[in-house]
Amino acid sequence: MNIKNIVNRDIVNLTNCESEPIHIPGSIQPHGFLLGINKNNSKIEFSSENSADYIGLTPEVILGKTLAEIFTEEEASGFVEYVSAAVIDTAKPYVFSMKEELYNTTVHQSGETIILEFEPFPDGTLNLPNLYNQTRKFVSIMEKATYMKELCQEIVNETREITGYDRVMVYKFDANYNGEVIAESRNKDVASFEGQKYPHTDIPVQARELYIRSPLRMIADVSYKPVPLLTLDDAAGKSNKSLDLSLSILRSVSPIHIEYLMNMGVAATLTISLLQNQKLWGLIACHHYSPKILPHYTRLSALLQGHFLTSQIAVREVAEEFEVTQEVDKALSESLTLLHDHDDFIEAFHQAPSVLKMANATGVVIYYNGKLYKNGQVPADEELIPLLEHLAANYNSHGIHTEHLLGIYPEGKSLSRYAAGIIYHAIPSGSHAGILWLRSEKIETIKWAGNPHKAVLPNEAGDRLSPRKSFELWAEEVKDLSETWRKSEINAAANFSFSLQKHVNLRLIRTQEDKNRILNEELKSANKELANLNWISTHDLKEPLRKIQIFASKVLDREDPDLSAQVKDSVERMRFAAEKMQLLIEDILSYSKTGNMEKVYEKVDLNNILSEVLQELSTVIEEKKAVVHADKLPELAVIPFQVRQLFINLISNGIKFTAPHIHPEINITVDEVSGEDISHEKSVGNTRYCRISFADNGIGFSEEYKERIFDVFQRLHPAHKYPGSGIGLAICKKIMENHKGFLTASSEPDKGSVFQVYFPV
Incomplete structure (x- = not known):
């Protein structure tokens, strides 16, 4: 074998x-x-x-x-x-x-x-713990202890009484797993470790993982000689057997840890894990200065103390946080009340004590419209502005909080006195605008159990690393750090910042509303003046022009035999010019009315309107021998008199702008199209349109003028050849705008024109 x-x-x-x-x-x-x-x-x-x-x-x-x-x-x-x-x-x-x-x-x-x-069994008997008495004591302790530190002290006292170790400590980890002894019960003959800190290297990562998996570990004698585990050598070639002893109470301990304990002078230990949310919060660490084997059931009693304490960690920390949160919420509520009740909060109430208290800050700064509004202890303006510009450039879309400003702003070394830690939120309403809470530097002397920068040193053999040999008190002064921001303070600052942003935006809206109101009043005044001018031009000018026409006619009728041909021609020209001007004024009046009159829609049959228009234009149609063909038109909700004017203008143009000796022909067709199929800027994609087309055989125009022809007074042909004011198509365009539709034109010279009007259905 x-x-x-x-x-x-x-x-x-x-x-x-x-x-x-x-x-x-x-x-x-x-x-x-x-x-x-x-x-x-x-x-x-x-x-x-x-x-x-x-x-x-x-x-x-x-x-x-x-x-x-x-x-x-x-x-x-x-x-x-x-x-x-x-x-x-x-x-x-x-x-x-x-x-x-x-x-x-x-x-x-x-x-x-x-x-x-x-x-x-060490004494050959089975010693069961008195769980009732142990639980009763814990309940009494729990009722008596108000704060976490007090509870930890009571637990170490009770654990030492149960186990008999020379020293029992509660060892708490910080965010970086550096540990601190926050409670201790000890034999009067040993020195105190309370308040001392130990670097994270004392308990490396894989050791912390084992503490999570196995809540209790005992070393009975640090001078023990490890006992090897034996197994049969597998003939099949599996010679690399190993056995995971993570959960083993007898597991042999790392020689590095043994050397570490020997350097401390410790002979036996018991360690109990304290967990919160499946993470290592701390340890109950028991030291003895001579070998000590703790029986199984006594170990369970000690472990129960750990469970007792673990059950209270979250409760106690939440309770302590709650006290702070109540004060923070009260300050936040006071600040929000001031903010909501006063439009000039930034200028008049930025120094309210509650603005500082909501984040328990030592200073606060609001940077708005290029001005600094300061409260509490803050740096000089020439130091603040570069910091605020840096924060605005890098944290404009999200806030930031830190206890170590130098970590994000290395050039701010001189700011630590006032701003070792900050909470910052941008105000998106102007260049570099934001709100900044400051916390002053908290210079702290940390008592390390030995130099943390020499946590691991080479040993004499030089073949592996061994733990430091000195645990003498080593003091380190920590600068450029503030107290840690609590979650409630961070949330309160974020809440207030959000409300401040809304407050500023509302101010901007109100300012803009005031500007718009002033502009609106100015526009109304201008419109009134224009209306007066329009009245004068369309009414007061009509009477003189009418008189000019009458006087000219009388002169020509009564004095005709006595007038020279030259005088007759001049008077005739004067009468013609007055008549032309009167027509122009009437067209201007029509254009003005098209945009200003009340828009009353009626559902009407467009065929009736077309019949009325053709009847009105019958004289010119007969004179020009024009022909008008029309499809059956639909019923639409329109402004009847405006659509009548639209039809008159489009049909009149088709008759007027024709070549000599050509009989005008106008074809009116109708269909329905979707907005997606119309390439026009005013077309709405999900809307159906009734399209009415007016096609003529007139003289046409170049494609480059298809938009300009709808401008007021825009003429493409000489007035003596094709008389008119140049307003008719502009009136048509405005009529279609009133109907939330639009008008297009297409043409080629000498090949006629097509005007299409689009009414939304």
């Missing part, structure tokens, strides 16, 4: 303690022995080398056997029943006996191996 040990020799020659495989040491502490049973075949696959010291059987005898071959049939059968339970109760170990010796046997599974750890 070939037997080999599975000691992990990589541990001995480490160069980095943070990669040490402490969960597979391949050895155990000697205050008990270990067996590993293969779950599949029930045979003993692992045995610690010291089995003979306890049960008189060497590993050579044990390995490859079953429990029934080592212990009595009755005990083996009882164990099978014990281990077959849905959950193995590790708090109640199975009891084996051998040679009249009883062994508490804790059991857990590691992969395919069931691990049995045998510990003899």
Whole structure:
């Protein structure tokens, strides 16, 4: 039979303690022995080398056997029943006996191996803890202790009374896993560690992970000699066997940790994990200055103290946070009331004490419209403005909070006196606008248990790293940091900043409304003046023009025989000009009315309107021998008199703008189209339009004029050849705008024109 040990020799020659495989040491502490049973075949696959010291059987005898071959049939059968339970109760170990010796046997599974750890009863008796009294004491402690630190102190006092260790501490981790002793109970003969801090390197990552998986660890004697685990050498070539001992109470400890404890002068330890949200919050650490084996049930009592304390961590921290939150919320409410009640809050109320109190800040600055509004202790303006510009450039879309301003603004070393920590939120209403809460520097002297910068030093052999040898008090002064911002303070600052942003935006809106109101009044006044001018031009000018026409006609009728041909021509020209001007004024009046008259829509049959228009234009149609063809038109909700004017203008243009000796022909067609199919800027995609087309055989125009022809007074042809004011198509365009529609034109010279009007359906 070939037997080999599975000691992990990589541990001995480490160069980095943070990669040490402490969960597979391949050895155990000697205050008990270990067996590993293969779950599949029930045979003993692992045995610690010291089995003979306890049960008189060497590993050579044990390995490859079953429990029934080592212990009595009755005990083996009882164990099978014990281990077959849905959950193995590790708090109640199975009891084996051998040679009249009883062994508490804790059991857990590691992969395919069931691990049995045998510990003899130290005094040969089973000492069960008095759980009732222990729980009653804790409830009394819980009622008496108001704050977390007080509760921790009571727990260490009680734990030391239960266990008898020389020193019991509660060791709390910070965010970087540096630890601090926040409560301590000790023998009067040992020096105090309370208030001292220990660097995160003292408990590396893989050790912290084990503390989470296994809540209790005991070292009975730091001077112990590790006991190797043995196994059968597998002929199949599986020579790299290892056994994960993460949950083992007997697991051998890292030699680096042993050396660390020896350097501290500690001979035995017990460590209990304190968890919050599945993260390591801290430890209950027990030290003894001589070897000490704590019996199984006493360990459970100590572990129960850890569970008691763990149950209160979140409750106590929330309670302490609640006290702060109440004060913060009160200050926030006061500040919001001032903000909502006063439009001039920034200028008049920025120095309100509540603005500081809501974040428990030492100073606050609002930067708005290029001005600084300051409250409390703040740096000089020439230092503040570059900081605010930096924050606005880098944190404009989201706020930021930090206890170490130099980490994000290295050039701000001189600001630490006032602004070691900040909360900042931008105000998106102007260049670099924002609100900034400041906290002054909190210079702190930290008491380290030894120099934290020499947490790990090379040993004399130089083949691996070993822990520092000095634990003398080492003081470090920490600067450029503020107190940590609490969550409630950060939330209150964010809440107020959001309200301030709305307040500023509302101010801007009101300012713009005032400007718009003034502009609107000015526009109304201008429109009134224009209306007066329009009245004068369209009414007061009509009478003189009418008189000019009458006088000219009288002169020509009465004095005709006595007038020279030259005078007759001049008077005729004067009469013609007055008539032309009167027509122009009437067209201007029509254009003005088109935009200003009340828009009353009626559902009408467009065929009726077209008939009226053709009847009105019958004289010119007969004179020009024009022909008008029209499809049946629909019923639409329109402004009847405006649509009538639209039809008159479009048909009149089709008759007027024709070549000599050509009989005008106008075709009016109708269809329905979707907005998506119309390439016009005023077309709405999800709207249907009734399209009415007016196509003529007139003289046409160049495509470049298809938009300009709708401008007022825009003429493409000489007035003496094609008379008119140049307003007709502008009136048509405005009529279609009144109907929320539009008008288009297309044409080629000498090939006629097509005007299309689009009414939304």
